[in-house]
Each structure stands twice: as structure tokens, then as C-alpha cells.
Amino acid sequence: MKKWVLAGFLISALGLSACSSSAVMKSDAGNITQDELYQAMKSKYGAQTLQQLAAEKVLSKEYTVSKAEIDSEVKKAKDQLGAQFQTALQQYGFQDENDYRNTVKLNLLEQKAAFKTIKVTDKELKDAYAAYKPEIRASHILVKDEKTANDIEAKLKSGAKFEDLAKEKSTDTASATKGGDVGWFGTGVMDPDFEKAAYSLKQNQISAPIKTQYGYHIIQVTDTKSKQSFAKMKNTLTAQVKQSKVTQDMIQKVLKNEFKKSNIDISDKDLKKATDLSQPAVS
Template identity: 75%
Template structure:
């Protein structure tokens, strides 16, 4: 998840005229003018915010991202985070879903620009198809203590209901109230050790306790999707291979090229670094 914060207040402040002297705050101790506010916010946030606005402006001129594409990405995150969706966004600095959607759109614009430069071979696609695992639907119970995990596993073998034990014991607060339901997910989403165990299970099979960096999980696979043919999956596989090659260096190289083609220039010398795309740039996955 990218940590860019597109604050409405910040964008508005940068839109103020630098020469304005209108007071935005008045007090007996003195006033704060629009110019004071602009200069303060420009110093603290200006370069990063201008860079984000510029990237969206430049890339939107050549590439398009539909509302449905943004909806699909947001839906995936909502399914993964459940009731913790909004609180997690706030932890990453987003005021609300609207602010997060702006970042999703920006990420998709970058993706389209970079994907255009990445080649995929037939061999890579065939290897990706061999490794491809269809989505599964699963639920889990997470506890921090191995002895407790073994006790829960024993209760399940004795016939206890999975959903009841999840509600009573799971430390995953995002899923416990739903009986541990994780919904549908594919590879590359969950913890690697969790995924290895989950995708090895048959439908309705319950795992022994699985240790990950989060604790001990007991996993049950509720359903599995059937693997589609190579032709049906070719577009999905192509995007997956391209995404695996989408490094920060590639993103920066493409952005430099796009900005050069668009003849981008900055008149405010204090913000000139907004077009200085380097490894220390504000870009962050």
C-alpha cells in the first residue's frame, strides 16, 4: 500500500496565491495570512504533494483508469481487511476512502505506464501458468501460544465448530467475529508460510497449527476455484509477470521519460525537487 497522503487541505493550501496577504486566522497576538500558510505547508509537504499532482496530470494525459478498475482494487483491500479497512487506512495517513481511492488511481496510472515498457516471453507465461494456483476460500484461527493452538486443534478433531472456536479464541480481530472467514484470495497476498499450508489443503480439510510471524494458525479451506485454461488466464498471467518485473527503478525511469516528453518545468525554485526522481524519491510500495 502506498503511503502518499493526498490531503484536501494540503492541495488547497498549495493552490493559494503566494502573494496573498488575506488573513486565514486573526488573533490579538497577530494574524496568519494565506501567504504564511502557503509557505509553511509548502516547506513541510510541498515537494511530495506537487510531485503526486504532477504525476497524475502527466500520466492522465496518456493513460486512462476507469472507476471500475479503482473499485476492483479497493474491493480486494476491503475483503482482506474487513472491519479494519478504515482504521488501517488511517494508520497509513489516509483521511478516508476517497483519499485512498486517489492513490489507487495514481498507482494504476503508473502501472499502465510501466507495463507498456515491459516485455513478457512465451516461456515466462508458460512457467507462470505451471506455478499458478487458483484462488481459495479459507478461514483461520490465530493464537500466539502453541499450546493453545494444539488445544484448539484437538477440540476441532473432537467435533467442535470451527466458527465458534474462532469467535472465542482468534486473536485476528478483523476476522474473529466472522468465524475466522478470510474470503477468497490468491497467492502473494498472505504470509508465505500461511499460503504454503493453505494451498496444500484439500477442500474442507483443517490444518495442524501453522507457525508464521503472526503466531499459530489453524486453517480450513472452504472452497477452491477450478484452474482455467492457459488461454483464459493469459491476460492475468501477463499482468502478473509484468508486475513481478515492476521495480522502483523501472517506475522512476518511466516517470522521468514521461515528464521529459510532457516538457514539465517548475517555476518555484523551492519545489524543483518535485521532478527529481531518484531512489530516495517519495515513491514507496
């Protein structure tokens, strides 16, 4: 996933750079001027950041991404990562959730532009419908070790309430406060082992301890949805099939065409290659 490297900070530096010698840092060892800061940031991050900003500007003219669409993608990440969401943001270099949302928006814009070039056959749609599994709603209790999970399973079999044990024992603090509820989800959202176990359960059934990369889960499916007709699902299935066909090369080709149509002119000679997608936009 592409990263918006210090985009906001760089824009501020660009705005302050014009013939500026004001010091942004003073010390006994010497000062650092706004112009020095701008040149250093432009050299290191300029082309990459300008390319990303240009992509959003150009694509936003033709395509629209709603707040609801961004919220949905962020929710999927939170559902999948649980309590590890903030840690994952840091590991991937995002400053905060808002920084991540910026990247989600750009990815959705690129996806919509790529979708326009993809054809889907009736057979592909019918195969997708046959493989489709409706969303389910589940709760879980997550613990670090198998012994603790087995102890919780025994308490549940003895009549303890799932919600009470989730609040007391689960290490997934986000869902623990809600009695373990992780909400509705479909395939391809949760950890694969978690998903497989959850979809194997009947409504209100409780699983044995399930091991995933996050620890040991005890899962309860609390609600299920019925599979809608093919006609009602056709638009959703079309989007899913198209998404499965999107590649990075396709996105690069689409962006190259969009940049060409927009007649982009970059005045700073050091940033000329920012929209040259034949090579990485790294100075």
C-alpha cells in the same frame, strides 16, 4: 510505496495563498497567516506533492484505473493484514483508507505506463503457467498463543463447529463475524506461512495450529478453483510476468518521458524541480 503527503491540505493552502494575510491561527503569542502556512507547507511538502499530482494528471490522460481495480488492490491488503489493516495505514503515514486509495491509484497508473515498455516471451508465460496455483477460499481462527490454539484444535476434533469457535475465539474481528471466512485468495497475497499451510490442505480439511507473525492460526480450506487452460489465462499471466519485471528505475524513466511529452511548465521557481526526476522531489 509513495505517500501523498497532505496533498489535499496543500492544494487548499495553494488556493488560499495568493496575496493573503488572513490569520488561520490567532494567539496571545502572535498569529499565523495563510501566506505563512502556505510558504511553510510549500517548503516542506510542495515539490514532492506537486510531483505526485503531476504524475497522476499526466498518466491519467493516457491510462485509466477503474474503481474495481483499486478495490481489488485494497482488498488484497485487507486480506493480508486482517485486523491490522488500520494500524498499518497509520504506521505508513496514511491519513485514512481514502488516502491509501489515492496512492494505490497512482501506483496502478505508473504500473500501466511501465507495462507498455515491457516485453514478455512465450517461455516466460509457460513457466508462469506451470507455477500458477488457482485461488482457494479459506476460513481461520486466529489466537495469540499456542496453548489457546491447541485447545481450539481439540474442541474441533471433538465435534465443535469451526464457524462457532471463530466467532467466539478469533482475534481477527473482521473475519470472526463471518465465521472465520477470509474469502478467496491466490499466491502472494497472504502471509507466506499462512499461504503455505492453506495450500497444503485439501478442501474442508482443518490444519493444526500454524504460527505466523500475527499469532497462531487454525485454517480450513472451504473451496477451491480449477486451473484454467493456458489460452484463457494468457492475459492474466502476461500481466503477472510484467509486474514481476517492474522496477522503481523503470517507473522513473517512464515518468520522465511522460513529463517531457506533456510540456510541463511550472511557474513557481521554488517548485521547478518537482518534475526533475534526476533527484528526489524534496524541498
